[in-house]
Amino acid sequence: MSDTRMHHGSQDESPHPAVELQQVNVFYGNTLALEDFSLAIEQGVRVAVVGPNGAGKSTFFNLVSGLLSATRGVVTVHGHAPGQYLCLAYVTQASQLDLNFPVNVWDVAMMGRMGKLGLLHRPGEADRALVSASLARVGMLEHAQRQIGELSGGQRQRLFLARALVQEAELLLLDEPFAGLDVPAQEQILKTLDDVQALGVTVLFATHDLELASEHFDRVLLVNRRCIAYGTPQAVLTPKNLAEAYGGHLQVLNTAEGRVVIGDSGGHHEHGAQGQHG
Amino acid sequence: MAEWLLEPLGFAFMQRGLLAAVVVGVVCALVGSFMILRGMAFLGEALGHAVLPGLAIGYLASGGNRSVTFFWALGTAVLTSVVMGALSRTTKLRQDTAIGIVFAGMFALGIALISSIRSYAVDLTHMLFGNILGVTNGDVWLILAVSAAVVLALVLFYKELTVIAFDPVLAVTLRLPVRGLDILLHVMIAVAIVVSLQTVGVALVVAMLLTPAATAFLLTKRLKRMMVIATLIAAFSGVAGLYASYYLNIASGAAIVLACTLVFLVVYAVRGRVRPSLAVQTKSPAR
Numbered sequence: 024m025s026d027t028r029m030h031h032g033s034q035d036e037s038p039h040p041a042v043e044l045q046q047v048n049v050f051y052g053n054t055l056a057l058e059d060f061s062l063a064i065e066q067g068v069r070v071a072v073v074g075p076n077g078a079g080k081s082t083f084f085n086l087v088s089g090l091l092s093a094t095r096g097v098v099t100v101h102g103h104a105p106g107q108y109l110c111l112a113y114v115t116q117a118s119q120l121d122l123n124f125p126v127n128v129w130d131v132a133m134m135g136r137m138g139k140l141g142l143l144h145r146p147g148e149a150d151r152a153l154v155s156a157s158l159a160r161v162g163m164l165e166h167a168q169r170q171i172g173e174l175s176g177g178q179r180q181r182l183f184l185a186r187a188l189v190q191e192a193e194l195l196l197l198d199e200p201f202a203g204l205d206v207p208a209q210e211q212i213l214k215t216l217d218d219v220q221a222l223g224v225t226v227l228f229a230t231h232d233l234e235l236a237s238e239h240f241d242r243v244l245l246v247n248r249r250c251i252a253y254g255t256p257q258a259v260l261t262p263k264n265l266a267e268a269y270g271g272h273l274q275v276l277n278t279a280e281g282r283v284v285i286g287d288s289g290g291h292h293e294h295g296a297q298g299q300h301g
Numbered sequence: 302m303a304e305w306l307l308e309p310l311g312f313a314f315m316q317r318g319l320l321a322a323v324v325v326g327v328v329c330a331l332v333g334s335f336m337i338l339r340g341m342a343f344l345g346e347a348l349g350h351a352v353l354p355g356l357a358i359g360y361l362a363s364g365g366n367r368s369v370t371f372f373w374a375l376g377t378a379v380l381t382s383v384v385m386g387a388l389s390r391t392t393k394l395r396q397d398t399a400i401g402i403v404f405a406g407m408f409a410l411g412i413a414l415i416s417s418i419r420s421y422a423v424d425l426t427h428m429l430f431g432n433i434l435g436v437t438n439g440d441v442w443l444i445l446a447v448s449a450a451v452v453l454a455l456v457l458f459y460k461e462l463t464v465i466a467f468d469p470v471l472a473v474t475l476r477l478p479v480r481g482l483d484i485l486l487h488v489m490i491a492v493a494i495v496v497s498l499q500t501v502g503v504a505l506v507v508a509m510l511l512t513p514a515a516t517a518f519l520l521t522k523r524l525k526r527m528m529v530i531a532t533l534i535a536a537f538s539g540v541a542g543l544y545a546s547y548y549l550n551i552a553s554g555a556a557i558v559l560a561c562t563l564v565f566l567v568v569y570a571v572r573g574r575v576r577p578s579l580a581v582q583t584k585s586p587a588r
Contacts, residue, residue, distance in 0.1 A: 089474065125524045
């Protein structure tokens, strides 16, 4: 796995976990959103973050990205405090953006450079080359001049992946990127994620889709306020763990053709924890 | 035709008025572009009205000195936006509610102060509705200096202000100084409002901030182009409004705002209804 870290010239040779949480509590007012949360995610893996609505998936992402601080406990990203670590990209749920905003695909991708450029500096040739290469990698270069409201949902998600590449992110957080997308668009994004992961990027991907989690991810993180389980899909997606995460809302049936898991949440849109501090 | 255009320019007060109208219009259009993208229209309206007690106190304290009054108004606008922000952060009140409470209270305070001292009612009428033809040389220099400062700050921080307006979460993960840049934007809004008071007055300031920028927003899909078009519309409206005021004998501030509105209506008639979008229309809430 260590050979996948060569990309983006990380100076740090010590084997820090990509993300580490030690006994973290997060409160929203009087509500305990995450409780005694401990976890270490190794670098370069692709992790599906799953759990019921309001389980704290978005809270977890906000915490790792540095948008939110832990009430108690320690969070580190590649060994740094989240607010100090620059090589991190966070793609929030698309519904939070104004699609009429007067920017095109190229402009949005270039925004990924703003952190490294620094105040008062303008993008140069190298920055433009990086934007161009990143858009090409996700198949969006041909749409560079289109305004963001004119893109399909899948194209917009691929644009955000390109922007993450422009950020030279080593850790990529995707909050429900498949919400509202059809299957071909989802498959195209999974393919793009393969490319991204080949560069050594660690990917955390929130989803409701347990089948997706078990088939396309190296690791599964099962969350319901606490870290219920973290590991390979086979180890995590067990009836016992799922029952603990989903409680009475989930039925696990063992049939002759395999295990069937039936959840009642149905919806693909999680707004729970995200909306409470806006 | 030429004579029709040149005749008003023979008067020094018209020259100063035109210069002030164009410069103020440009500053407001630039700052206003970020305001409409961030859904800050109500904040603009509120700050425009909330400077009234600052104007009254500044006028009283200085015996009518314009530049002293200017800085009182500016200070009041900055203080008001800080208080509005604090009120919505420290309570569970929504931001628009906090803005409404503070602005109504400040406006009432301004009216109370004015009503208690009748002698300066005429000057303050000018502040409520603008008196662009009363712009002095000193006023012109003050307007030019602070406007240049605002434009410079906008050019320097354009890319960061754009990221914050479009995607605040990205701005945080890029470790941009979001809080400092937010304060900068609020100060720029305050400056734009206070320089507008001389031209269109408290009551109509918000039109200078919003209308040219909104008109340009309908015409283009690129932010830089939008800001250029907005400044052109604002400058044109300033000049056209003043000429209308000169020949039709109507209040100059109202004439300028009506010119902006007319341009908006023309653009709306031509472009407003044919804006196609494949995506779901999402209007971002006031922040």
